[in-house]
Amino acid sequence: MIRVIDVHKSFGQKEVLRGVNLNIEKGETMVVIGQSGSGKSVLIKHLIGLLKPDSGEIYVDGVEISRLNDDALMKVTRKFGMLFQGAALFDSMTVAENVRFGLERYTHLCEDEMRKRVAESLALVGLSEAECLMPHELSGGMKKRVGLARAIAYRPEIMLYDEPSTGIDPIRADAINDLINKLKCDLGITSVVITHDMVSSYKIADRIAMLYDGKIIEVGTPEEIRGSQNAIIQQFIHGQADGPIKD
Amino acid sequence: MANLFPNALVLSAFEQLGSVGLLFFRTMKNLFRKPREHQTLLQQLEEVGVRSLPVVSLTAAFGGLVFGFQMYVGLHRYVGPGSEAYGGPIITLSLAKELIPILVGLMISGRVGSSMAAEIGTMKITEQIDALHSLGANPIRYLVVPRALAGFFMMPCLVLYGDIIGILTAYFYNVMLMGVNRVIYIQNTLTYLEIWDVATGLIKASVFGVVIAIVGCWQGMETEGGAEGVGRATTRTVVISSISILILNFFISKLLPATLRGG
Numbered sequence: 108m109i110r111v112i113d114v115h116k117s118f119g120q121k122e123v124l125r126g127v128n129l130n131i132e133k134g135e136t137m138v139v140i141g142q143s144g145s146g147k148s149v150l151i152k153h154l155i156g157l158l159k160p161d162s163g164e165i166y167v168d169g170v171e172i173s174r175l176n177d178d179a180l181m182k183v184t185r186k187f188g189m190l191f192q193g194a195a196l197f198d199s200m201t202v203a204e205n206v207r208f209g210l211e212r213y214t215h216l217c218e219d220e221m222r223k224r225v226a227e228s229l230a231l232v233g234l235s236e237a238e239c240l241m242p243h244e245l246s247g248g249m250k251k252r253v254g255l256a257r258a259i260a261y262r263p264e265i266m267l268y269d270e271p272s273t274g275i276d277p278i279r280a281d282a283i284n285d286l287i288n289k290l291k292c293d294l295g296i297t298s299v300v301i302t303h304d305m306v307s308s309y310k311i312a313d314r315i316a317m318l319y320d321g322k323i324i325e326v327g328t329p330e331e332i333r334g335s336q337n338a339i340i341q342q343f344i345h346g347q348a349d350g351p352i353k354d
Numbered sequence: 355m356a357n358l359f360p361n362a363l364v365l366s367a368f369e370q371l372g373s374v375g376l377l378f379f380r381t382m383k384n385l386f387r388k389p390r391e392h393q394t395l396l397q398q399l400e401e402v403g404v405r406s407l408p409v410v411s412l413t414a415a416f417g418g419l420v421f422g423f424q425m426y427v428g429l430h431r432y433v434g435p436g437s438e439a440y441g442g443p444i445i446t447l448s449l450a451k452e453l454i455p456i457l458v459g460l461m462i463s464g465r466v467g468s469s470m471a472a473e474i475g476t477m478k479i480t481e482q483i484d485a486l487h488s489l490g491a492n493p494i495r496y497l498v499v500p501r502a503l504a505g506f507f508m509m510p511c512l513v514l515y516g517d518i519i520g521i522l523t524a525y526f527y528n529v530m531l532m533g534v535n536r537v538i539y540i541q542n543t544l545t546y547l548e549i550w551d552v553a554t555g556l557i558k559a560s561v562f563g564v565v566i567a568i569v570g571c572w573q574g575m576e577t578e579g580g581a582e583g584v585g586r587a588t589t590r591t592v593v594i595s596s597i598s599i600l601i602l603n604f605f606i607s608k609l610l611p612a613t614l615r616g617g
Contacts, residue, residue, distance in 0.1 A: 157484050177492055178387075184488060195485035198476075212389070212490035257489070 108133040108265070108297055109154060114163035116149055123149050124160070125321030136291055136298040138308045140343065141318035142352065147301040148192065150318065151267050154299065155187045156180045185213050188258030189267040194250035196242040202229070203238040206257045213261040228256040232286065248279040255283070259290060266290065268300040272307045284310045305344050317343065374572045381502050381568065384495045395500040402466050402563070403508035407515070409465055413457050414516035415523045421445055421453060422524030426532055438528060439538035443546035445524045454516040455555045456603055459562035462509065463595035467570040470501055471591040474574025475584040483575070498571040505563030513559035517552060550614045558606050562599050569595040
């Protein structure tokens with residue numbers, strides 16, 4: 108469904124991605140792990156066309172998206188829903204207006220259907236009562252759940268999650284993990300999750316890819332990653348300060 | 355090393371110019387494309403136009419008063435008592451053509467341009483602009499086009515309103531307070547003032563409106579580095595748009611004909 112081929116990306120002198128290769132199959136949940144600042148968010152932003160690679164190719168359902176113009180790219184982004192690290196809710200809109208934003212642009216639903224879909228999406232994340240609240244009235248966890256409701260409201264085929272459990276308590280984080288699994292089972296959504304939380308990774312991943320030094324150094328099932336002989340992976344998944352990863 | 359510094363400065367200036375030029379080009383390209391963001395446009399028309407009325411009222415009122423006062427003093431001192439009544443056309447022409455467009459432009463760049471930069475800059479650093487893209491809204495079409503249109507249409511309205519306030523307060527000072535001959539003052543003003551004089555000010559206002567909006571949006575979209583970056587973008591917006599207004603004002607004044615009466 109998504110193929111990333113030899114993608115390079117630099118910001119000024121800093122080379123963030125140095126030849127990333129990754130295949131994501133339809134219906135699977137791919138978790139990309141790596142240190143903070145390793146380029147995970149940069150990688151995920153390439154998948155939805157927010158960033159363009161310096162070189163390399165990205166295919167979504169056979170369409171190479173890195174060279175599309177704005178309007179053609181919008182047709183591809185319709186397939187994606189994205190949960191941002193800080194939720195990225197629109198400050199000037201209520202929760203309900205945030206959730207219906209994508210519906211207005213991506214669907215042709217009538218007013219009643221749209222209202223129903225907003226209510227359904229918020230119910231799915233357990234925030235039915237929050238429709239009229241403004242983002243500044245929500246806690247960090249609630250913002251993430253509204254961000255999730257907004258992203259799934261128009262029924263995307265692929266969900267991108269940027270650090271879904273960061274900044275929220277373990278119980279809420281686990282609830283979001285359950286939600287990611289539920290969306291996969293109920294709606295058959297393909298998911299790409301960026302995280303450095305190994306508990307979440309093992310719970311939601313079909314496969315895990317490790318991004319290190321600008322490259323994917325290993326891809327495998329949670330069991331394969333647990334049993335990896337690669338010292339870098341072992342150091343990362345066990346959270347050890349000593350090892351080949353120095354900074 | 356000493357030679358490198360100016361080169362780097364020139365390069366950076368060209369880079370900035372290219373960046374704002376590209377944003378202007380992309381805004382023009384998206385001007386007539388669908389979907390049109392009517393709701394955002396209405397909000398911006400209100401923000402740029404209606405909410406600026408108090409500040410424009412005060413600026414124009416005191417601009418008119420002080421200019422009327424200085425014209426009275428000048429004519430009284432250098433031409434002689436009684437000549438003050440002939441100041442009407444000069445006051446009106448200067449206010450409508452130069453003073454009000456510039457004063458309103460500077461005030462709007464401080465009030466509206468800075469708020470555009472702060473709002474879009476905050477959206478940038480909190481990933482709201484990325485969220486717009488992911489939810490099917492082209493950020494140029496959603497954020498920049500409505501602001502540029504609001505600047506283009508509302509600035510002339512504000513300047514026209516400011517012209518009326520400024521001309522009335524100058525009249526008030528000269529005729530009501532200083533006892534200048536009302537008939538001569540009005541008659542001279544109507545004889546020598548052309549519609550074109552007012553139109554020149556309105557043309558300038560439209561250009562200033564677009565400049566303020568584009569600079570504000572550009573600085574907002576270039577924001578990096580959290581709250582400090584937002585503060586920097588806001589300050590730079592006011593500085594860049596104010597200087598641009600002063601420079602452009604001169605060139606527009608030179609380029610547009612002084613009169614349409616063939617004189």
